[in-house]
Amino acid sequence: MANSENKQVINAGIVGWGAYIPMYRLPTREIARVWGWPEHQYKALNVSHKAVDGPDEDSTTMGYEAAYNALLRSGIDPKMIGAVFFGSESKVYAVKPSATLIAEMIGATPDTMASDLEFACRAGSEGLKASLGLVSSGMVKYALAIGSDTSQAEPGDVLEFTASSGAAAFIVGPRSESAAIVEDTYTYVTDTPDFWRRAEKPYPRHGEGFTGEPAYFYHIMGAVKGLFEKTGLKPDDFDYAIFHQPNGKFPLKVAQRLRFPKEKVLPGLVTPYIGNTYNASALLGLARVLDQAKPGQRILLAPFGSGAGSDAYSIVVTDLVEERQDKAPKVDDYLARSYEIDYALYAKFRRIYVMLPRG
Amino acid sequence: MVLPVWWRKRIPRYRFVGALCKDCGRIHYPPRNACPYCGSRNLELVPLPRRGVLESYSIVYSVPGDNRLNAPLPIGLVRLENGVRVVAELTDVVPEKLEKGIEVEAVIRRIGEDGETGTILYGVKFRPALGRK
Secondary structure, rough: OOOOOOOOOOOOEEEEEEEEOOEEEEEHHHHHHOOOOOHHHHHHHOOOOOEEEEEEEEEEOOOHHHHHHHHHOOOOHHHHHHEEEOOOOOOOOOOOOOHHHHHHHHOOOOOOOOEEEEEEEEEHHHHHHHHHHHHOOOOEEEEEEEEEEEOOOOOOOOHHHHEEEEEEEEEEEEEHOOOOOEEEEEEOOOOOEEEEEEOOOOOOOOOHHHHHHHHHHHHHHHHHHHHHHHHOOOOOHHOOOEEEEOOOOHHHHHHHHOOOOOHHHHHHHHHHHHOOHHHHHHHHHHHHHHHHOOOOEEEEEEEEEOEEEEEEEEEOOOOOOOHHHOOOOOOOHHOOOOOOOOHHHHHHHOOOOOOOOOO | OHHHHHOHHHHHHHOOOEEEEEEOOOOOOOOOOOOOOOOOEEEEEEEOOOEEEEEEEEEEEEOOOOHHHHOEEEEEEEEEEEEEEEEEEEEOHHHHOOOOOOOOEEEEEEEEEEOOOEEEEEEEEOOOOOOOO
């Protein structure tokens, strides 16, 4: 395997992490009831409920709360943040950055860079990797990477069973202040037509034959094997393995192929309870693992985005992790805060109803 | 909507900042040009505590126009941890389970938008506090 990434010490890590999951939950059986899907077709996805954003929520409000929680854990002055990256495929504006909105909300403005990134579900991870580069090179002291989505799915499409809402955020900073250091990374991308949304169209489309093997499995396996080759690490060296979670089935399958036992995957697997939060998917898994990790443990993280590409990270937890775990709400706090809704309320919250004038 | 007015008020709304009157010592939110208690213009912006207790509330069921999808709309009177009282929308509540005395916390939510093509407005609402007993 050709290696385009230099092997070097990354002088950066995760100083603070934060999550957000909206409280509303739509059971997948309710979607099946409305659209007439047979049980065997949707149960195979291994997703019982999906998280639904409330009527006053969007990718900005959710990204803000995750960033606020990450700030609480980091304990840093937001004025010290030199870069804010916002990864999403459900930006509230087609033109106007969400990154500046969140930077203003947390108090990082005006002396910072701020960028919205797009790479389907992988943009948040690109923000994380870019943050590591900026901090490691010494260009900025701290950077904030956010993945947040209120994922779209056409009503009645199979995507509707899983497309959900959530956010995760990470403050990247100096290695010496990190609760988890990033040992190394490896990225693997190609042009693959597995999933896309054209400009000004409300819902994405997916190329059925491309979504599994040529996209998800090929790119995650490519990134993880690239990381293994670059570092000499192997599955036994890791305590946790976190993969992108488009459903509850694929992460377990890719883990099996890479020879990770199920027990190392389950702590970071949140999709069975809340669906696929797109840019927050694997990153929420990382947040949940950091919520419970012990010093010295090693984490494999492999987010994926359609179009397509995957980043593999080797992350080692430091002695600072435990003192930061209780400084903000944990992923499990948000998982526990749930209120079940039916399809009618979901349609109202997601503005699926067309409000016609009275005749 | 008057865009410049909303823009000027964004920091108190985004960061939940109130105004301390340096003459009478009272704090109000949202900040005004003059103290609503003594009329002084000698004010200083101060961050407010994000947690408080819901002292009272009312629920608007007949919600007009663009805000219809937020119906029913609960409005709360919140006493913050420093004693300052704030009137704000409540969110993430199930109306039939709403009760006085619960602990609430400030969050940022959409509070309006200038039609389909205009800007989106964000500001403070209160929700039942995470981890409350």
